[in-house]
Amino acid sequence: xxxxxxxxxxxxxxxxxxxxxxxxPELMFEFASRNNVPIPYRSVEELRQAYRFSDLHSxxxxxxxxTAVLLREQDFYDLTxxxxxxxxxxxxxHAEVFFDPQAHTSRGISFETVISGIHRALSxxxxxxxxxxxxxxxxxxxxxxxxxxxxxxxxxxFKEWICAVGLDSDELGNPPEKFGTVFDEARKEGFLTVAxxxxxxxxxxxxxxxERLRVKRIDHGVRCMEDVQLVEELRAKQIPLTVCPLSNVKxxxxxxxxxxxxxxxxxxSLCVTVNSDDPAYFGGYIAxxxxxxxxxxxxxxxxxxxxxxxxxxxxxxSKEEKQAYLSELDRFVSSHALIENxxx
Ligand code: HPA
Ligand code: ZN
Numbered sequence: 001x002x003x004x005x006x007x008x009x010x011x012x013x014x015x016x017x018x019x020x021x022x023x024x025p026e027l028m029f030e031f032a033s034r035n036n037v038p039i040p041y042r043s044v045e046e047l048r049q050a051y052r053f054s055d056l057h058s059x060x061x062x063x064x065x066x067t068a069v070l071l072r073e074q075d076f077y078d079l080t081x082x083x084x085x086x087x088x089x090x091x092x093x094h095a096e097v098f099f100d101p102q103a104h105t106s107r108g109i110s111f112e113t114v115i116s117g118i119h120r121a122l123s124x125x126x127x128x129x130x131x132x133x134x135x136x137x138x139x140x141x142x143x144x145x146x147x148x149x150x151x152x153x154x155x156x157x158f159k160e161w162i163c164a165v166g167l168d169s170d171e172l173g174n175p176p177e178k179f180g181t182v183f184d185e186a187r188k189e190g191f192l193t194v195a196x197x198x199x200x201x202x203x204x205x206x207x208x209x210x211e212r213l214r215v216k217r218i219d220h221g222v223r224c225m226e227d228v229q230l231v232e233e234l235r236a237k238q239i240p241l242t243v244c245p246l247s248n249v250k251x252x253x254x255x256x257x258x259x260x261x262x263x264x265x266x267x268x269s270l271c272v273t274v275n276s277d278d279p280a281y282f283g284g285y286i287a288x289x290x291x292x293x294x295x296x297x298x299x300x301x302x303x304x305x306x307x308x309x310x311x312x313x314x315x316x317x318s319k320e321e322k323q324a325y326l327s328e329l330d331r332f333v334s335s336h337a338l339i340e341n342x343x344x
Pocket of ligand 2: 016017196219239264277
């Protein structure tokens with residue numbers, strides 16, 4: 001089995017994925033046509049040409065624009081289902097996915113329409129593809145905290161379907177503490193918390209997310225490496241970091257994949273996971289992200305195994321569910337080693 005096949009077939013979890021970021025150009029054109037929504041591109045190729053970003057902000061402009069084609073419950077179902085079908089072929093056994101309700105409610109789409117479509121697809125994902133999942137509702141941090149609080153209230157009737165709240169969108173100028181009260185309220189309602197921090201923002205934002213928002217995971221967090229003391233804290237507490245290598249290159253957090261800091265994070269014994277963020281825009285789903293890192297840093301199969309193991313440990317699954325997936329992972333790795341030995 002080649003390393004590529006090993007990566008594609010190893011059971012894994014994805015923990016940092018924006019459903020709106022899985023909108024492939026082909027699907028965008030399909031939705032635009034069936035919903036009669038004009039889009040300012042003549043073809044899939046022209047649209048892909050527009051996917052050149054200078055930073056997070058330049059990406060978000062296109063990402064929010066694109067959501068205009070999503071109108072009906074079925075659109076949210078189809079979007080989510082397309083993602084699940086894709087990751088099924090990459091052996092993602094469990095997915096914890098973000099959605100941005102405010103990107104839709106601001107356009108007059110009801111919260112219920114959005115979440116019903118997503119939830120129905122995730123249920124079918126479990127039933128038909130045997131992929132388990134959790135849904136994480138993100139607040140857009142460039143909007144006021146009051147808007148986030150309003151969104152939290154809208155979510156309460158659907159509490160059973162949402163496992164955690166998160167924080168995304170423009171990081172610079174929007175520190176985690178801006179949402180301290182909203183996250184306090186969310187935790188009171190029983191939601192777990194995560195936050196994007198240290199993608200473009202400074203290490204201090206990671207510390208705020210941990211201390212003020214009491215997050216269980218940091219999304220991205222790559223800039224933690226600038227602060228030795230912070231690294232030590234993240235390591236000691238084993239607070240997981242959901243790293244998205246291809247995203248960081250596309251949004252120019254790192255010059256290229258060889259300049260990425262992920263190997264140093266792994267060497268520092270941080271709980272690192274590999275994820276795809278917005279795969280339709282950044283040139284790859286989870287397997288392509290693992291591949292890029294493996295090639296850049298010559299990761300061994302044992303390193304890949306560690307990353308996959310971390311992905312289940314860092315998930316919001318119950319202890320028993322984690323154990324079941326970790327056993328499946330171990331069975332895969334041992335049978336793989338057995339086959340390799342026979343071949344050798
Ligand atoms: N960072 C912040 N917000 C986002 C991202 C991201 O990578 N993707 C979608 N919303
Ligand atoms: Zn993200």
